[in-house]
Each structure stands twice: as structure tokens, then as C-alpha cells.
Amino acid sequence: MIDNVALHARSADTTGATHSGRDALLRVENLSIRFDGAPPDVNVVDDVTLSVAKGKTLCLVGESGCGKSVTALSLMGLLPTPPARIVGGSAYFGGKDLFRMSEREKADMRGNQTAMIFQEPMTSLNPVFTVGDQIVEGILRHRKVSKSEARERALEMLRRVRIPAPEKRMQAYPHEMSGGMRQRIMIAMALANGPELLIADEPTTALDVTIQAQIISLIRQLQDESGMAMILITHDLGVVAEIADEVAVMYAGKIVEAGSVDKIFMDPQHPYTIGLMGSVPSIGRRQGKLATIRGTVPPAELMPKGCRFMPRCPFADVRCVTDPPPLAEITPGHSARCWYAPLEIHRGGVA
Amino acid sequence: MLRYIAKRILIAIPTILIVSVLVFTLQQLLPGDPVLTLAGEERDPQVLAFLREKYRLDDPIPVQYFAWFSQVLQGNLGISLRTDIPVLHLILSKLPVTIELAIFAMVIALAIGIPAGVIAAVRKGTSVDYAANVIALSGLSIPNFWLGILLIMLVSVRWKLLPASGFVPPSEDLWLNIKTMLMPAFVLGTGLSASLMRHTRSAMLGVLRSDYIRTAKAKGLLSHVVIMKHALRNALVPIITLSTLLFGELLAGAVLTEQIFTIPGFGKLIVDAVFNRDYAVVQGVVLCTAVGFIAMNLLADVLYVLANPRLRHAR
Numbered sequence: 239m240i241d242n243v244a245l246h247a248r249s250a251d252t253t254g255a256t257h258s259g260r261d262a263l264l265r266v267e268n269l270s271i272r273f274d275g276a277p278p279d280v281n282v283v284d285d286v287t288l289s290v291a292k293g294k295t296l297c298l299v300g301e302s303g304c305g306k307s308v309t310a311l312s313l314m315g316l317l318p319t320p321p322a323r324i325v326g327g328s329a330y331f332g333g334k335d336l337f338r339m340s341e342r343e344k345a346d347m348r349g350n351q352t353a354m355i356f357q358e359p360m361t362s363l364n365p366v367f368t369v370g371d372q373i374v375e376g377i378l379r380h381r382k383v384s385k386s387e388a389r390e391r392a393l394e395m396l397r398r399v400r401i402p403a404p405e406k407r408m409q410a411y412p413h414e415m416s417g418g419m420r421q422r423i424m425i426a427m428a429l430a431n432g433p434e435l436l437i438a439d440e441p442t443t444a445l446d447v448t449i450q451a452q453i454i455s456l457i458r459q460l461q462d463e464s465g466m467a468m469i470l471i472t473h474d475l476g477v478v479a480e481i482a483d484e485v486a487v488m489y490a491g492k493i494v495e496a497g498s499v500d501k502i503f504m505d506p507q508h509p510y511t512i513g514l515m516g517s518v519p520s521i522g523r524r525q526g527k528l529a530t531i532r533g534t535v536p537p538a539e540l541m542p543k544g545c546r547f548m549p550r551c552p553f554a555d556v557r558c559v560t561d562p563p564p565l566a567e568i569t570p571g572h573s574a575r576c577w578y579a580p581l582e583i584h585r586g587g588v589a
Numbered sequence: 590m591l592r593y594i595a596k597r598i599l600i601a602i603p604t605i606l607i608v609s610v611l612v613f614t615l616q617q618l619l620p621g622d623p624v625l626t627l628a629g630e631e632r633d634p635q636v637l638a639f640l641r642e643k644y645r646l647d648d649p650i651p652v653q654y655f656a657w658f659s660q661v662l663q664g665n666l667g668i669s670l671r672t673d674i675p676v677l678h679l680i681l682s683k684l685p686v687t688i689e690l691a692i693f694a695m696v697i698a699l700a701i702g703i704p705a706g707v708i709a710a711v712r713k714g715t716s717v718d719y720a721a722n723v724i725a726l727s728g729l730s731i732p733n734f735w736l737g738i739l740l741i742m743l744v745s746v747r748w749k750l751l752p753a754s755g756f757v758p759p760s761e762d763l764w765l766n767i768k769t770m771l772m773p774a775f776v777l778g779t780g781l782s783a784s785l786m787r788h789t790r791s792a793m794l795g796v797l798r799s800d801y802i803r804t805a806k807a808k809g810l811l812s813h814v815v816i817m818k819h820a821l822r823n824a825l826v827p828i829i830t831l832s833t834l835l836f837g838e839l840l841a842g843a844v845l846t847e848q849i850f851t852i853p854g855f856g857k858l859i860v861d862a863v864f865n866r867d868y869a870v871v872q873g874v875v876l877c878t879a880v881g882f883i884a885m886n887l888l889a890d891v892l893y894v895l896a897n898p899r900l901r902h903a904r
């Protein structure tokens with residue numbers, strides 16, 4: 239069934255390297271986040287560990303509401319605290335502890351070494367300023383350059399994101415542009431200072447199908463040119479297969495499986511991942527719900543004590559009801575959060 | 590943009606016509622015979638008849654209306670029955686006083702209301718926010734006359750800091766003019782600053798939640814830039830409109846304040862005219878106020894469009 243997915247993983251030789259975390263640009267360990275007012279001991283993001291190596295791409299996939307955006311925003315220091323609260327774990331970016339920085343240090347880093355683009359291009363630009371000014375502003379914030387040099391740089395960015403008539407577009411307001419164009423502006427803005435890490439949170443979900451492919455290939459091309467690392471959050475497994483080096487699958491706030499793109503697609507181990515793969519052909523290149531697995535993510539009040547996937551899992555038994563499984567390594571650089579992984583051994587073959 | 594303004598002015602014309610009819614008709618409903626007022630002690634029927642004839646008070650009301658309105662269109666608002674001074678002249682001499690008071694009050698209201706609203710929004714849920722809200726609520730509920738009298742008693746009578754009443758034209762003594770205007774403008778401005786504060790607060794709260802604020806933070810902008818540039822600039826769009834409309838209300842609110850501080854402005858003119866049944870003056874003043882209101886509405890709409898790039902280009 240995986241044959242339906244075009245597997246263009248860029249290189250196989252990186253397998254495992256990023257996961258050891260030795261040359262990791264970003265390393266997140268046991269990150270847990272909760273929201274005030276939510277039931278105690280149910281974290282929206284729970285025990286998330288992931289890492290991204292220089293120049294590599296990590297794809298974060300999972301059903302809507304599983305905590306992908308919250309994870310990403312926390313790494314950018316953009317999570318409103320309160321109501322959000324980082325209750326555990328650490329995140330290191332190039333050796334610096336992201337959660338122990340002052341507000342000022344975080345601001346110095348944002349839009350400079352790290353950058354983010356969002357799910358909602360239509361509302362992410364300030365309606366009262368021209369797009370040119372909005373890009374220039376970000377450059378002037380982090381670079382000691384003159385206004386005209388910043389404008390020159392902004393113009394160059396507009397060219398790089400293939401905006402037609404860039405000189406004219408500098409003066410345009412966001413409402414004069416389509417969603418795809420606005421997302422290009424967001425990308426230009428994010429990359430203007432040459433970040434080492436780009437976090438792209440479902441950058442194409444809100445766009446037309448035809449535009450989606452253009453934006454993804456643009457992001458990929460810009461990544462190749464600049465050598466930046468990327469965390470791409472997406473629902474689109476076709477895109478994952480195309481550009482991921484590593485994949486992390488999230489379910490209900492936890493990473494349930496992580497590994498190189500080859501391992502995840504060729505040899506998925508967690509029942510949830512297997513379910514996702516099963517639903518790929520029906521999705522194709524369209525954005526859509528991953529959940530063709532029966533049932534839905536339980537709400538926080540009803541979160542199972544044991545494995546969070548238990549109510550929907552075809553293999554679940556008593557142990558899954560009582561004990562939460564750990565994220566255990568199956569082969570080097572490939573781990574799954576399931577008592578019965580690898581399933582071939584424990585359950586005698588799937589599919 | 591110019592076409593938009595022209596269109597709005599055209600739309601305003603029927604409104605002004607309706608207002609003029611209303612003004613004229615309501616006038617007829619006021620109790621008391623103006624001729625008796627005019628004649629003073631005189632009760633000679635011949636004199637009364639002469640006066641009726643002179644001011645055409647016996648013509649049918651529609652005839653009186655058209656006679657009056659055609660004169661109005663030529664800039665002639667009639668002559669004060671009481672003082673024999675042209676109404677337009679009276680209005681033009683009193684209006685600047687009231688406008689000065691209103692501008693003064695507006696500046697005070699903006700200077701208090703907008704920063705307070707921004708701070709309350711940014712510090713939402715903290716003691717600062719609660720304090721600002723409590724003060725705003727009291728500002729809204731304290732009647733102007735009470736605050737005015739209180740201020741006069743404290744500031745003028747007890748501390749002798751500012752004059753209690755009177756008015757000095759700025760051309761005569763600018764400093765004294767400011768001193769006499771300070772208290773009335775403050776009284777007039779406080780209620781306004783309270784509603785400005787509350788509107789600024791809620792506009793800011795809405796804006797601060799929006800995605801483009803998150804983008805501004807993602808660029809690494811410092812929080813004062815995010816708040817004062819990205820958020821406030823957007824929150825001000827509705828506030829500009831509101832302020833313009835409130836300015837119209839200020840002119841109306843000035844009536845009472847001018848009475849308390851005995852300032853010879855528009856408010857005093859209209860109160861005196863009503864008491865004296867000075868028809869022509871009342872008509873002129875009400876008509877001017879109505880036109881002023883409509884003009885403020887027009888200005889509010891235009892400013893809203895100007896502040897809003899999306900609309901600015903659509904026109």
C-alpha cells in the first residue's frame with residue numbers, strides 16, 4: 239500500500255544521525271505543556287522528544303488537535319503563558335536553553351536564528367502596513383543596515399519567493415494579494431535574516447491544491463539554497479515522503495513514533511502510524527483529515543490512563559488500559575510508543 | 590476617495606432637509622406666544638399686530654417654513670427677536686468658545702482614555718486593569734454638574750488655584766484663557782475619557798489576539814513595538830471614528846458645562862434663547878448643531894476609510 243506514495247526521501251545516509259542528537263541544531267527533550275483550566279495531569283503536549291540536525295527536515299505529523307502547533311509555538315517562545323505552561327522538559331537550540339532565556343534574548347533570536355510561518359496566511363499579515371514595510375521592519379530589527387539596504391534586501395527576498403513585479407508589490411497591502419501570495423510574503427519575511435531553523439506550521443493547509451504544491455516546492459528550494467534546517471508540520475503524507483529526512487508522528491500530545499522517513503514509511507510500527515499509512519491513498523496530494531482510523535482523539539477529561547491510543551487501537555489489551563507505554567527504540571534511530579512494537583514479533587504480522 | 594466624499598455629502602442632504610423641517614415644526618410646539626415676549630410690557634393690540642405682521646407669524650406654517658428655509662439657504666438665519674442681532678452673527682461669535690472648550694476636552698479625554706485603555710488591555714486581569722475599569726466606571730457615572738461643582742468648591746474656593754467661572758478670549762490673555770478653560774474641559778472630558786478607555790481596551794484586546802500580532806512577535810519585535818505600532822495602529826481605526834462621533838456629543842454636553850462655569854458659549858446661547866422664546870435663535874442654533882453632527886458623522890466615515898487601507902483602495 240505504501241507504493242502509492244512517491245518516496246523521494248532525499249538521502250538515506252542520514253538515518254540515525256539526527257536522532258542520536260549529537261550534531262543536532264535543535265534538541266527537545268521530554269517537553270510537557272499544559273493549559274490552565276485543563277484537567278490536572280493531562281498535558282496537551284506530553285513528554286515530547288525530538289531533534290533536528292543542521293540543514294535537515296523533520297516532519298511532524300498527526301491528527302488535528304494533537305499538539306503540533308503548541309509544540310512549535312513553545313519552541314519559538316510564542317505560546318501565551320498563561321494560559322499555557324511549560325511543565326517539564328528542555329529545548330536546546332545550538333547549545334542555548336530556549337526555556338531559560340530572558341524575553342529579550344528570545345526576541346533577539348526570533349526572526350533571526352529561528353523563524354516561523356503559519357497556518358493562516360490570510361490573517362497573518364498586518365492589514366494596515368504595506369508588505370514591503372513589514373519585511374523591512376524584520377530586517378532592521380536584527381541587522382545593522384540602512385533603511386535603503388533593508389529595502390534592497392526585502393526586494394531580493396520578494397524575488398526569491400517568486401513574487402511577480404516585486405518593486406510594485408513592495409507598496410501593496412496584504413488585502414491586495416491572494417492567499418498564496420501572502421504566504422510567499424510570510425516566507426520572504428521569515429527567511430529575510432537567513433535563519434538556521436524554519437518552523438513551518440501547515441503552511442499550505444489554507445491554500446488551493448494547485449498553490450499548495452508550488453509553495454512546498456518553493457520552501458524546499460529555498461531550503462536547499464540556504465541550508466537551513468526545518469520543522470515542517472503537515473497533514474500531507476505525500477509531502478512528508480517528498481521532503482522529510484526524519485518524521486515524528488504525534489498522537490494526543492505524545493510522540494508515538496519517530497524515525498527516518500524510510501523507516502516510517504517502509505516499516506511503520508505504531509498502530510496509529512500504520513493507520514495513517516492506510517489512509518494515504520485516499521488522501522493523495524490533497525490536504526485532508528488523517529483520521530480514517532475509526533474513532534476520534536479522546537477529550538482531555540476522558541484521556542485514558544494507559545496508552546492514549548488504546549480506545550482506537552485494534553491490538554489493545556489489558557496492559558494498554560493500565561500502563562502507558564514508553565517510547566522505545568526498535569532499531570537504531572527508530573522508536574515507537576507501543577507495548578507490542580515491533581508488531582511482527584508480538585502480533586505475528588499485520589496488514 | 591473624492592467620489593466617496595461627494596457621495597456621502599449627497600446622502601447627507603435629505604437628512605439636513607428633514608432636520609430643518611423638524612426644527613421648524615418643533616419650534617411651533619413650544620408653549621408661549623413669542624409676540625408677547627417681544628412686546629415686553631406693551632399690550633397694545635396694534636403693536637402686537639404690527640409685530641405679527643413684521644415677523645410673519647400669522648402666515649400658514651408651511652409658508653413660514655419655506656420663507657425661513659429659503660433665507661437659511663442664503664445664509665440668513667433671521668434676526669434675534671430679543672437683541673435684534675442677526676442670528677448668524679450671534680452663532681459665529683459664540684461658536685468658537687464652545688469649539689475651544691470641546692477641543693480642549695477632547696484632548697484631555699484622548700490623553701487619558703487611550704493610554705489607560707492600552708495599559709488595561711496589556712495588563713488584562715491584573716490589579717491595574719481592575720483599577721482602570723473602576724475609575725472608568727465612576728467617571729461614566731459621576732454627573733458632570735456634580736463634578737463641576739465639586740471642582741469649583743475645591744480648586745477655586747478652597748485652594749484658589751483656578752478661576753471658578755468666566756471666560757477670557759485667548760486673543761486677550763492666552764494664559765488666563767487656558768486657566769479658565771481647564772476645569773470645564775476636564776469636567777467635560779472625564780466622562781468621555783472613560784468611554785474612550787473602555788473602547789480602546791476592548792479594541793486592543795481584540796487586536797492583540799490576532800494572527801498578525803503573533804507574526805510581529807515572530808519577527809522578534811520588542812513588545813513595546815508590537816503593542817504601540819502593530820496593535821495600537823489597528824485598534825485606533827475604530828477609536829478614530831468613535832472620537833469623531835463623541836466630539837459631536839461633546840458639543841451637546843457643553844450646554845450644561847457652560848452653564849455651571851458661566852462660559853458664554855453656544856450652550857448659554859441656546860439656553861437663553863429658549864427661556865426668552867427667541868424663535869429665530871433657537872432655530873438657528875439647533876440647525877447649526879444638527880449640521881455639525883452630520884458633518885462629524887461624515888468626517889468619522891471619511892477618517893475610517895482613510896485609516897483603513899482595505900477600504901481606502903476599494904473606493
Ligand SMILES: Nc1ncnc2c1ncn2[C@@H]1O[C@H](COP(=O)(O)OP(=O)(O)OP(=O)(O)O)[C@@H](O)[C@H]1O
Nearest residue numbers: 273282300301302303304305306307308309321440
Ligand atoms: N489557548 C489555548 N487554551 C486552551 N487550550 C488550547 C489553547 N491552544 C490550544 N489548545 C489545545 O491544545 C491542543 C493542541 O492544539 P494544537 O493547536 O497544537 O493542535 P494541532 O496539532 O496544531 O492541530 P491542527 O492540525 O488542527 O493545527 C488542542 O486540543 C487545543 O484544544
Ligand SMILES: [Mg+2]
Nearest residue numbers: 306307357439
Ligand atoms: Mg496547528
